[in-house]
Amino acid sequence: MASLSRGSESESGLTADGLLQQRPVRLYDVEERTGIEDCIRIVIPRFRDTPFGRFFSRIAVQKEDKLNLDQFGSFVYMSCDGTKSVSEIGAALKVRFGGSVEPVEDRLAFFVKDLFRRNLISFVRDA
Numbered sequence: 428m429a430s431l432s433r434g435s436e437s438e439s440g441l442t443a444d445g446l447l448q449q450r451p452v453r454l455y456d457v458e459e460r461t462g463i464e465d466c467i468r469i470v471i472p473r474f475r476d477t478p479f480g481r482f483f484s485r486i487a488v489q490k491e492d493k494l495n496l497d498q499f500g501s502f503v504y505m506s507c508d509g510t511k512s513v514s515e516i517g518a519a520l521k522v523r524f525g526g527s528v529e530p531v532e533d534r535l536a537f538f539v540k541d542l543f544r545r546n547l548i549s550f551v552r553d554a
Contacts, residue, residue: 446536447517450551451543452509460495467501469494469547494547499528503538509551513539 457467471492496504502523506516517535520528528534542548 446539447514447532448512449539450509450512451507451516451539451548452551453504453507453548455547457504458493465498465501467496467504469496469504471547499524499534500538503535504542504547507542507548 453469455472456470458470460466460468471494473491499520502520503516506519511519513535517531520531520535539548543550
């Protein structure tokens with residue numbers, strides 16, 4: 428049985444050695460960006476499902492934030508489905524985009540850590 432993992436970077440395996448074996452999973456819905464091929468927008472609710480959050484979501488003009496990703500970021504975020512490890516996502520990036528993503532390991536590690544810090548992904552933990 429697998430569960431989602433949150434916590435500090437070291438607890439979640441985001442150290443340099445452990446990151447490549449982690450299986451990230453996206454936490455928010457996405458929508459297509461019109462007019463831009465292969466790019467998505469992450470839709471992030473501004474308020475959590477708590478009594479205060481429900482109250483403020485009723486009176487707020489903007490109920491969600493949107494984060495636009497380029498084609499590389501979109502590919503990575505959509506690949507975060509909990510079944511592929513970070514190293515597998517990196518290999519797929521190389522196949523799809525070729526040398527334009529090099530050095531893929533460094534760039535991917537930075538991006539995945541940033542997504543984790545922003546609470547946009549979590550990691551599947553095997554039980």
